Amino acid sequence: MNAPQPMTLKPQPQASGAVTPAAARAVNRARLLRNALPAVSLIVLLATIFIMQPRAMSYMGMNLMLNLAVPIALATIAQMLIITVNDLDLSLGSFISFVACVAATLLNDHPLLGCLALVGCVAVYALLGALIHIRQLPAIVVTLGMSFIWVGGAVLLLPAPGGSAPQWLQALVKIKTPLLPFAVVMCVVLAVAVHLFLMRSTWGVVLRGAGGNPLAIAKAGWSLLKIKVTLYAMAGTFGVLSGLFLVGLTTSADANMALRYTLLSIAGVILGGGEFTGGRVSPVGAVLGALTLVLAGSLLSFIRISPDWQIGAQGAILILVLALRTAVNRLEARPT
Amino acid sequence: MNLNLHFDRVRSKPWLWSFLAALLVWLATLVFTRGEGAGALTSSALSFSAFFVIVGVGQMFVITTGPGNIDLSIPANIALSGAVGMKLMDSQNDLIVLGVAGVLGVGVLVGCANYALIRVLRIPPIIATLSASFLLQSVAIAYGRSVRIAPPELFYQFSTGNVMGVPYLAVAVVLLTVFAGYLLSRTLYGRWALAVGQNIRAAELAGVRVERVRWATYVLSAVFASLCGVLLAGFSGGASLSMGDEYLLASIAVVVIGGTSVAGGFSNVPGLWGAALFLYLLVSMLNTFGASAGVRLILTGVIIIAVIAAVSGRKSLRSL
Numbered sequence: 001m002n003a004p005q006p007m008t009l010k011p012q013p014q015a016s017g018a019v020t021p022a023a024a025r026a027v028n029r030a031r032l033l034r035n036a037l038p039a040v041s042l043i044v045l046l047a048t049i050f051i052m053q054p055r056a057m058s059y060m061g062m063n064l065m066l067n068l069a070v071p072i073a074l075a076t077i078a079q080m081l082i083i084t085v086n087d088l089d090l091s092l093g094s095f096i097s098f099v100a101c102v103a104a105t106l107l108n109d110h111p112l113l114g115c116l117a118l119v120g121c122v123a124v125y126a127l128l129g130a131l132i133h134i135r136q137l138p139a140i141v142v143t144l145g146m147s148f149i150w151v152g153g154a155v156l157l158l159p160a161p162g163g164s165a166p167q168w169l170q171a172l173v174k175i176k177t178p179l180l181p182f183a184v185v186m187c188v189v190l191a192v193a194v195h196l197f198l199m200r201s202t203w204g205v206v207l208r209g210a211g212g213n214p215l216a217i218a219k220a221g222w223s224l225l226k227i228k229v230t231l232y233a234m235a236g237t238f239g240v241l242s243g244l245f246l247v248g249l250t251t252s253a254d255a256n257m258a259l260r261y262t263l264l265s266i267a268g269v270i271l272g273g274g275e276f277t278g279g280r281v282s283p284v285g286a287v288l289g290a291l292t293l294v295l296a297g298s299l300l301s302f303i304r305i306s307p308d309w310q311i312g313a314q315g316a317i318l319i320l321v322l323a324l325r326t327a328v329n330r331l332e333a334r335p336t
Numbered sequence: 337m338n339l340n341l342h343f344d345r346v347r348s349k350p351w352l353w354s355f356l357a358a359l360l361v362w363l364a365t366l367v368f369t370r371g372e373g374a375g376a377l378t379s380s381a382l383s384f385s386a387f388f389v390i391v392g393v394g395q396m397f398v399i400t401t402g403p404g405n406i407d408l409s410i411p412a413n414i415a416l417s418g419a420v421g422m423k424l425m426d427s428q429n430d431l432i433v434l435g436v437a438g439v440l441g442v443g444v445l446v447g448c449a450n451y452a453l454i455r456v457l458r459i460p461p462i463i464a465t466l467s468a469s470f471l472l473q474s475v476a477i478a479y480g481r482s483v484r485i486a487p488p489e490l491f492y493q494f495s496t497g498n499v500m501g502v503p504y505l506a507v508a509v510v511l512l513t514v515f516a517g518y519l520l521s522r523t524l525y526g527r528w529a530l531a532v533g534q535n536i537r538a539a540e541l542a543g544v545r546v547e548r549v550r551w552a553t554y555v556l557s558a559v560f561a562s563l564c565g566v567l568l569a570g571f572s573g574g575a576s577l578s579m580g581d582e583y584l585l586a587s588i589a590v591v592v593i594g595g596t597s598v599a600g601g602f603s604n605v606p607g608l609w610g611a612a613l614f615l616y617l618l619v620s621m622l623n624t625f626g627a628s629a630g631v632r633l634i635l636t637g638v639i640i641i642a643v644i645a646a647v648s649g650r651k652s653l654r655s656l
Contacts, residue, residue, distance in 0.1 A: 088462070090585075135645050138598040140406070144585055145640035152633030159630075263408075263466055276404065276460050308477040315470025322457045322467075329458075 030332035034325060038272045038288040041321050045295045052302045063181035067249060069294040070173075070186050071096070074242035075261045076268035076290040077194055080281050081235040083269055084198070085211045085228055087132065087139030088276070091147035092239060093262035095121070097255055098150040099243025104163030104253035111166070118240050125236025129228040147262075154255035161254035165247045173248035187287050194283035207231055211279025267318050268293055273325075292317065351595050353647075354610030358617055365621040375501050377620060382506035383496075383571070385612035387564055389509050391583050392590035392608040393516045394560030397553045398461075399591055400520075402533045402600035407554065409450060409465040410561045410587055412472035414580030417442050417565030419480030422487060422575045429490045436566065443562030446472065447555030454554070455547065461554075480577055487570040495570035505567065510609075517605040525552055533600030589615060593643050 049065075050057045056065060075092055082089040089095075099121060107114025128146065132139050175182050198204040209217045210227040218224050242261070247253050270276075271292055272285025296317045297310045305313075362381075366374055391410055398407045417439045425435035446468070453464035487495070497504050520526035528549045531539040540546050564583070569575035592598055593614065594607025618639065622632045 131641075131645070137644055138592075141588065141592050141598060141644045142641055144588055145637040145644070147585065148633045148637030148640065150637075152630045152635075152637065154630075155633060156628070156630030263470075266462070267466060267470075270459075270463050276462065306478070308481070309474045311470045311477075312474025315467040315474070318463070318467040318470065319453065319457070322459050322463070326457050326459075 027332055030328055034328045034332070035273065035282075035285075037321065037325055037328065038282075038285040038292070041271075041317070041324075042288050042292045042295070045292055045299060045317075049295065049299050049302055052299070056298075056302070059181055063183060065295065065298050066181065066183035066187070066291065067173075068246075069291050070183050071242045071246035071249070071258070072261060072264055072268065072294055073187050073190060073287045073290040074238050074245060075258075075265040076272075076286045077190060077283060078235040078238035078242065079265035080269045080272075080274055080283065080286045081198075081231045081238065082139070083211075083266075083274055083276060084208055084279050084281050085231055086277055086279070087143075088266065089143045089235065090140055090262055091143040091150055092235075092265055093259040094147040094150035094154070095236075095239050096243040096246065096258040096261050097253075098154040098157075099240050100247040100250075100253040100257055101154040101157045101163065101255060103169065103244050103247045104165050105157050107169075108164055108166045118244075121240055122233055122236040125239070126229045126233040129230075129232025130225060132232075133225050133228040151255060151259075158253055158255055161252065161257075163253045165251050165253070169244060169248040170251055173245055187291065191284045191287040198281070198283055208279040208281070211277075211281075264290070264293055264314075267314065271318060271321055292321075351604050351607030351610050354594050354607050354614050356610075357643075358610055358614035361614060361617040361621050365617065365624050368621075368624055377617075379498055379501045379503060381613055381616050381620070383498075383503045384616045385609065386503065386505045386509040387568055387571075387583075388586050388590050388612035388615065389513060389608050390560050390564040390567070391587040392594070392612060393513060393605070394557030395587040396591045396594075396596050396603055396605070396608060397516075397520075397529060398557045399588075399596060399598065400529050400533045400600055400603045401550060401553050402536055403598075405461045405550075405553075405600065406588070407450070407465050407557045407561075408462060408584060409446060409469035409472060409558070411580035411582075411584045412469040412476060413443070413446050413558055413561040414565035414568060414583055415480065415575070415577050416446075416472050416476040417562035418569035418575030418579060419476055419577075421566030422485040422569050423479075425485075425488050425491065427486050427488050429488045432488055432491050435488075435491075439562045439566040440559060443559035444555055445558075446562070447558030448551075450558060451551045451554040454550070465554075476577060480575060484574040484576070486574055491570045492573065495567055505571070513605055513608065520603055520605060525549065529553060530601055530603065533602075535601075586615065589640055592647075593640065595647065 053061075055061055075096055079089055079092055099118065102114060102117050102121075105114075106117050128142060131137065132142055173182070177185050198207065206217060206222055207227055207230065210222070210224055210231075214224055217227070243258070246258060250257070268290035269281065269286050271289030272282055272287070273289075274281040274286060293314050296313045300310050300313050301307065362377070365377060391414070395407055395410065398405050420442050421435045421439040424438040425431045450461075450465050450468050453459065453468060454461050457464065486492075494504055499507075518526075520529070528539070528544045529552075531542065531544050532546055532549050536546060561580075561583075565575075565580065568579055572579065590608055590611045593611035594609075595604040595611075596602065596607065615636070618636065619632060622635060627635070
């Protein structure tokens with residue numbers, strides 16, 4: 001009596017083909033709401049800051065508030081690329097610190113050697129992707145080990161805080177663009193470029209597919225190994241950019257300067273609507289999420305709350321936005 | 337045939353590897369120092385490993401309940417609990433009980449908060465415990481800002497004292513690990529936790545109260561982290577905000593090197609001790625060899641990656 005029996009399904013109130021237009025509209029509205037959530041939370045935050053401190057609404061003010069957001073946005077994009085294949089990079093913060101140390105020492109003194117070192121960093125990330133894929137290792141643990149290695153390397157390069165960023169790098173991050181501050185331009189360019197590549201191009205679909213349904217992608221003839229190596233190498237590249245931008249802003253480096261970027265970047269991706277499974281990520285959302293986290297810190301200083309609570313405010317905003325998203329999801333799931 | 341059987345028996349005890357590694361590192365250090373300071377090295381290794389093991393036990397239960405389950409709030413929890421414990425005890429021996437009770441209360445609350453975020457917001461545990469840790473960190477900063485309070489004399493002696501070279505703390509934590517092992521393999525909760533980790537859907541259909549298990553697991557992890565926080569404060573003569581920082585990576589590393597499956601469902605309690613001893617002895621060996629901080633960190637990282645690569649290889653062999 002082991003013959004497979006047809007599962008007796010409960011009679012559905014609606015046949016699949018007969019979704020009423022009203023129900024479809026409700027679902028669409030909920031989806032739209034969910035996609036708009038990162039943007040809406042950022043706008044609400046910005047509006048609050050502008051009301052509290054109207055002077056922030058100037059070229060100068062925006063530049064000051066958002067300058068440090070660019071490296072965090074770059075780090076968030078790097079983390080997002082790793083999350084695309086359902087992995088997590090716990091070494092990102094220490095990697096960015098390491099890059100900053102390389103830029104403040106090697107790149108400044110021996111430009112050629114420094115460039116080689118940075119290319120080497122990207123190669124290490126590509127290798128990590130290959131190692132994780134071939135041996136089927138948990139990325140969390142491997143990147144955990146890598147975080148020790150990056151910090152160790154940074155300490156070897158710069159035992160005490162110091163060094164000096166190359167002049168051209170310092171000049172680059174201080175470019176004055178017309179109309180909008182450089183930081184805003186950078187964030188927009190970053191979001192749009194990664195969006196076009198990851199969400200609109202054929203390559204992007206394949207890369208995301210490797211997170212959503214690896215088996216299907218493999219059956220379609222794509223190499224999962226190549227995909228993972230590509231994504232890790234890209235993440236490494238964005239990590240390098242983040243480190244360079246950061247050290248350009250701070251002009252000197254420290255082995256622990258970007259450690260908190262690890263958790264901030266994960267929070268940014270999630271805040272922007274990304275999920276840990278299924279290759280569901282959103283580059284635009286990730287950049288918006290990073291900006292939201294940075295501005296959450298600024299808001300506190302505008303309303304004169306002690307900086308003790310800055311990290312707490314970032315946590316609270318994270319919880320708040322996720323609560324809103326859950327509410328929207330429930331709205332979507334509710335049968336009409 | 338007989339040899340094969342023996343080999344299988346060794347392979348079915350993955351924790352042996354971590355003890356073996358710890359022993360090798362210990363021997364290498366002693367060969368270098370020509371046997372000097374063997375007692376002191378062993379004693380301090382037991383003390384420091386005890387802290388790794390306490391948080392490791394909690395993290396192990398969390399990781400056991402399946403992929404994606406991880407507790408990132410441990411460092412913030414340690415910082416907060418250390419501060420709360422020291423404030424409640426107020427350097428007085430009579431108030432030790434109150435302090436420990438208060439700290440355990442903090443642990444239960446943090447665990448419940450973590451679980452509530454996971455359940456109510458339906459977010460992955462990583463994000464839930466991450467946002468909780470942001471909040472806890474702020475509370476710890478705001479609450480623990482005041483002057484450094486020394487631990488009560490009796491509590492200090494318990495955390496640092498030893499009997500014939502064996503720290504009291506290590507004895508207590510060994511008992512704790514025995515209890516954890518019993519909990520995992522002999523009680524309904526432990527069996528359920530393993531079942532949830534192996535296949536959450538099957539466990540649910542078999543009548544396991546999945547949500548209750550997850551709640552208990554996060555509370556357990558938070559309570560262990562709190563306990564570690566207050567003991568650490570006692571051990572180092574007062575609480576500091578950054579004292580929990582290294583315990584996030586350490587708790588995960590101890591669990592994984594100890595032979596617990598990262599994918600969940602298969603846990604290894606004795607391995608925690610082996611891995612903790614190994615990690616501590618490794619660092620002290622490199623210290624003895626005169627390696628700089630940078631080299632020490634790099635080698636630690638390389639070894640963690642090498643171990644995980646080797647361990648995963650073994651597992652895929654077994655499943656074939």
